[in-house]
Amino acid sequence: MTPGIGPIKFSAIIDAVTPQELLSYSERELTLAGFNPTQTQFLRSTQHPWLSKIDAWLDGSELRHCVARYHDLYPSQLLETSASPPVLFVEGALKWLTCPQVAIVGSRNASFDGKQIASQFSASLAQDGITTTSGLAIGIDGCAHQGALSRCSESASTVAVLGSGLQHIYPKRHSQLAARIKEQGALVSEFAPWVRPKAGHFPRRNRIISGLASAVLVVEAAHKSGSLITARCAAEQNRDVFVVPGAFHSPVSTGSNALINEGAELIQSYQQFIHRCRSALNIASNDLRGSISHPPSITSPSPQNEETRLNEGNDPDSGLPFPLLLANLGVEPTPVDILAQRTHIKVQELMTQLVELELAGHVASVAGGYIRIRGNAP
Structure with missing residues (x-):
């Protein structure tokens, strides 16, 4: 202080x-x-009046902790990095700070496919006994946390590193998600609980995301992206950096594809990813909980779950026309019949919505189906 x-x-x-x-x-x-x-x-x-403020915050819940660098449960992975935080404020179980972790980060304006990859990979990591670490942002980060929570257990969950104090969840739309993480995983910040989010805080928190993890997976990142900062921090911290490749014409993949050119490892399947994660974590297959035998397929979530997510107000498309349909469109062409399966919207009504969205400039009809061209939340 x-x-x-x-x-x-x-x-x-x-x-x-x-x-x-x-x-x-x-x-x-x-x-x-x-x-x-x-x-x-x-x-x-x-x-020092702030000392009493910290004491009051700690007294507010048994889930709240203040972990100094001298604490036995301060994560050794993070302690080995340069500029490790003097203190970590934590809400949740401290054990998640020292368990095997892999970071999944990416674009806030993620495509449908990118969100699915983040969600399914983190869920599979949880099944394999590995905790997912990310930054609680909308897009890839949020999907990574949600996927991990869907399969969390006593051996794996998710850790969210904030760019603000723990009394100020940012973005606010992830308040419910943060509450679930606090109960089943851990929220972490180097900032005192009352500190509000500022632009300069988020690049700082990225070194903690990579520092807690043994490897970082980037799923979609634009040319100028916080995810690239996390990847560079990971490289400086001698962490493995993996990248899911994206379409060359996609603006949300220019940065992540550039990382591959710079030497990051291209990931093409979950089997390849978990094998590399085990190597990074120095863990044998039989040391992990319940390894799965096949990589997850990149399929859409159940319509009921998607509608529930929209009704909860946690979707960045909720202020746009036909948010359920928009949430299922990305930069890759999607046929109408696939959209109908994903959304459970009748084809006649679906075509009407697509025409309206096309006239409004949100989607475009291309060879192979429809793509989303604008309207992503900032």
Whole structure:
């Protein structure tokens, strides 16, 4: 909490002196050690109202924890990285911070296929005893968390790393999802509980996502994307980076495809992915819980689940016309009969909706079916 002391400077300080010793320093000793007058005054003060605020937050639930770098349950994976957070604020079970983890990140404006891959891969990881870590954003992140929760158990769940304090869930549309993660997995932040989300916080949290995990899977990322920051953090932290390739003309895949050109490993099936994850985690197949024998097929969710998700207000298309139909369209052409199967909308009504969406500029008719061309939530 000392002004002007970030994770990097904090690490340098505690390499030379413990926090307990530092707090015993005189004003002169602090000045000689290089602290400016503001920092010296702060460290010498006995009045710190924010301490009582943290205590009050911790007292509010048995699921709340404050884990310092000296804590036995501070994740060793993260501790080994540069600029590891001095403190982690956690809501949920602390065991998820130290269990085998793989990060799945990607575009907020994800395609239907990208969302399905994120959801199905994370669900399969949970079945294989591996926890999925992500950033609670809309799109790929949210689907990765939801997929993991659908198959969570005593051995695997999901961890969400926030770019805000845990009293301010962002985006707000994921408040219900965050509540489920808190009960079945863990919410994590390096920011004090009352800190509001800011643009600069999210690139910072990406190093924690990759730092907690042993490998990172990127599912769709635009040319300028936070997911690319996570991938670069992973590379700097000596983590394996995997990428699901996308269509070359898709704007949500330009960044992820570029990662493949830069040396990230292309993933073409779940079998390949889980094999590489086991290698990254240094875990043998029989050490994991219930390995599946076949990769998941990229199929659509049941219409009932999709409609429920829309009714709960958790879908970025909910403010657009015919959100159920739009949610089932991506950059790859989808035939009308497939759309009818996915949505359970009668073909005659489906064609009427498609015409209206085409006239409004949200979809286009191409060879092989229909594609979505605009209208994604920001």
